[in-house]
Amino acid sequence: MTAQRQERNGRRRQNAFIALLSGLAMAGIALAAHAATTERLVADRYTGLAIGGFDPVAYFTDAQPLVGQAAFEAAEAGAIWRFRNEGNRAFFLAHPEIYGPQFGGYDPTDVARGVAVAGDPRFWLVAGQRLFLFGGAKSRDAFAADPARFAREARQRWPGLQETLAR
Incomplete structure (x- = not known):
């Protein structure tokens, strides 16, 4: 494998990893938003502040x-x-x-x-x-x-x- 090809493959893996992390972060935000709206009183789930x-x-x-x-x-x-x-x-x-x-x-x-x-x-x-x-x-x-x-x-x-x- 040439050096250029190895570098391209490395960038592809890095981009795929970044995309995966971004997707997980967005899923986490969506879950946090959902969790904040499944209580009878709107309050911060971490601090308990209304x-x-x-x-x-x-x-x-x-x-x-x-x-x-x-x-x-x-x-x-x-x-x-x-x-x-x-x-x-x-x-x-x-x-x-x-x-x-x-x-x-x-x-x-x-x-x-x-x-x-x-x-x-x-x-x-x-x-x-x-x-x-x-x-x-x-x-x-x-x-x-x-x-x-x-x-x-x-x-x-x-x-x-x-x-x-x-x-």
């Missing part, structure tokens, strides 16, 4: 998503919640059903279709004194156009969808 560590009360009090601090944590519904201050922590613990995201943090437009897609805490809306998280701006805007309809349809589908999610 809604990415954002303070759920801040959406109401500051009208924006603010990251909570480790000094103000609380365990609720199988997840760790972080808050900006002790007051927000106390409000949440007194009424988690009000301050926690509806449908466990899943996108309500997808829940209305019978699909569990994790919401992103950066795409949010407070409607009817409840917090909703969305997978993206398009979904949030669709919900904002008719929140009563989407919330009603999502509430109807949520019990059945919850049964398909891990406990």
Whole structure:
């Protein structure tokens, strides 16, 4: 075998190895995304943080998503919640059903279709004194156009969808 041929074969093996690693990495990302959306409450599977560590009360009090601090944590519904201050922590613990995201943090437009897609805490809306998280701006805007309809349809589908999610 000539030196050029050996070099070409070596490059082919290297390229095949890189392609294999890329495929495995993509499969791992897909599995991680799936694992993050098979719980009744959207929480980071490694840290246990609900809604990415954002303070759920801040959406109401500051009208924006603010990251909570480790000094103000609380365990609720199988997840760790972080808050900006002790007051927000106390409000949440007194009424988690009000301050926690509806449908466990899943996108309500997808829940209305019978699909569990994790919401992103950066795409949010407070409607009817409840917090909703969305997978993206398009979904949030669709919900904002008719929140009563989407919330009603999502509430109807949520019990059945919850049964398909891990406990």
